[in-house]
Amino acid sequence: MTNRICHIEIDESGLKAATPAIEQERRVAVFDLLEENSFGLPAREGREVPPGPYRLALAIRDGRLVFDIATEDETRIGEFHLSLGPFRQVVKDYFQICESYFDAVKRLPPSQIEAIDMARRGIHNEGARVLQERLEGKADVDTATARRLFTLICVLHWG
Numbered sequence: 439m440t441n442r443i444c445h446i447e448i449d450e451s452g453l454k455a456a457t458p459a460i461e462q463e464r465r466v467a468v469f470d471l472l473e474e475n476s477f478g479l480p481a482r483e484g485r486e487v488p489p490g491p492y493r494l495a496l497a498i499r500d501g502r503l504v505f506d507i508a509t510e511d512e513t514r515i516g517e518f519h520l521s522l523g524p525f526r527q528v529v530k531d532y533f534q535i536c537e538s539y540f541d542a543v544k545r546l547p548p549s550q551i552e553a554i555d556m557a558r559r560g561i562h563n564e565g566a567r568v569l570q571e572r573l574e575g576k577a578d579v580d581t582a583t584a585r586r587l588f589t590l591i592c593v594l595h596w597g
Contacts, residue, residue: 440490441478449497467589476580528565529595
């Protein structure tokens with residue numbers, strides 16, 4: 439399949455050192471993303487879209503989320519920038535619920551952990567939905583890919 443990401447890079451320059459939990463989330467998201475994803479570039483203004491698979495670099499620059507895209511052979515296609523504003527509240531909510539979840543795992547019974555995990559998944563889905571909306575017309579991603587990319591956006595927000 440050509441509509442996919444074959445390599446992902448996260449620009450962590452200028453970010454606070456990640457906690458072990460955040461680092462683990464990043465590793466799992468990258469692994470899962472590379473194992474299975476759907477990422478395509480729509481034709482824009484009649485221009486030909488280079489076929490994938492694609493290399494994606496994610497960064498935060500000047501307060502904006504940057505998607506830098508290249509072909510598998512590293513030919514640069516271009517980049518697009520998304521405002522971080524629409525993500526701020528959902529990222530904040532996600533970090534808060536993750537903190538509650540990691541704390542609950544240490545001291546609460548499974549039924550309470552399950553309730554917190556369901557809330558965590560709900561917020562994660564909301565973040566993926568916001569991302570899909572923001573990517574409209576720029577990149578086509580399925581829900582699973584949007585969820586994994588949202589996790590990586592959270593990693594970039596860390597600190």
